[in-house]
Amino acid sequence: MKRVGLAAGVLAGIGTVGWLVAGHTAPPVDPVLAAAVLPLIDEELERGPWPGMLSSTGAEARWFCVARVIEIRRTGDELAVGIEDLCEEFARDGDALVAGSGERGPKVVVLTAAPDGRRVTRVESPPDGDAHVRWVRRNFTAGGAAEAEHLGLPADAPAAQAREAFGLPPTAPVRRS
Numbered sequence: 001m002k003r004v005g006l007a008a009g010v011l012a013g014i015g016t017v018g019w020l021v022a023g024h025t026a027p028p029v030d031p032v033l034a035a036a037v038l039p040l041i042d043e044e045l046e047r048g049p050w051p052g053m054l055s056s057t058g059a060e061a062r063w064f065c066v067a068r069v070i071e072i073r074r075t076g077d078e079l080a081v082g083i084e085d086l087c088e089e090f091a092r093d094g095d096a097l098v099a100g101s102g103e104r105g106p107k108v109v110v111l112t113a114a115p116d117g118r119r120v121t122r123v124e125s126p127p128d129g130d131a132h133v134r135w136v137r138r139n140f141t142a143g144g145a146a147e148a149e150h151l152g153l154p155a156d157a158p159a160a161q162a163r164e165a166f167g168l169p170p171t172a173p174v175r176r177s
Contacts, residue, residue, distance in 0.1 A: 026147040027071050034069040037081055037118065041067050041109050044120040045087055052089035054100030054177060059091035061100060062165065064158040070106070071144040077113045078121075082106065082140045086153045090162035090174075097162050097174045106148035108139050 045065040054061035065087040073080045085107055089100035107125050111118040126135035137145045163172050
């Protein structure tokens with residue numbers, strides 16, 4: 001009888017762990033769809049609504065962004081793409097880069113159908129402070145929210161893009177302004 005109770009307890013424990021893990025796994029992402037929307041998202045993020053601190057110095061600065069798709073939800077003609085993004089502002093200074101403003105975190109990018117494919121219609125970001133976690137939980141699935149809090153993008157990815165865009169070697173130094 002003790003063995004049956006022990007076995008039942010072990011199975012219940014395994015089931016609970018499985019339920020917790022499955023409940024906190026981001027939904028599967030169609031890689032073809034993600035590859036199709038990422039360039040549109042990157043372009044929109046790099047255009048961004050923000051002036052960077054380098055732009056106020058007169059330097060020819062540009063924004064470089066990388067994004068990771070966490071989840072994609074369809075609603076009618078819209079796609080709500082939950083992402084983690086990392087954007088930084090860079091300018092060239094001789095044989096080096098100067099880094100300015102930057103921003104990293106979860107976002108929801110909404111795309112709608114357009115005659116030539118899709119277009120970004122809005123980018124939603126969480127507020128700072130205590131409301132950040134509530135916003136993420138409200139705007140992502142449970143699994144997507146858990147994934148959104150695990151920052152997985154390599155911190156040097158925007159700098160690598162900037163070096164290439166400015167014609168610098170991969171080893172060119174980056175100075176923080």
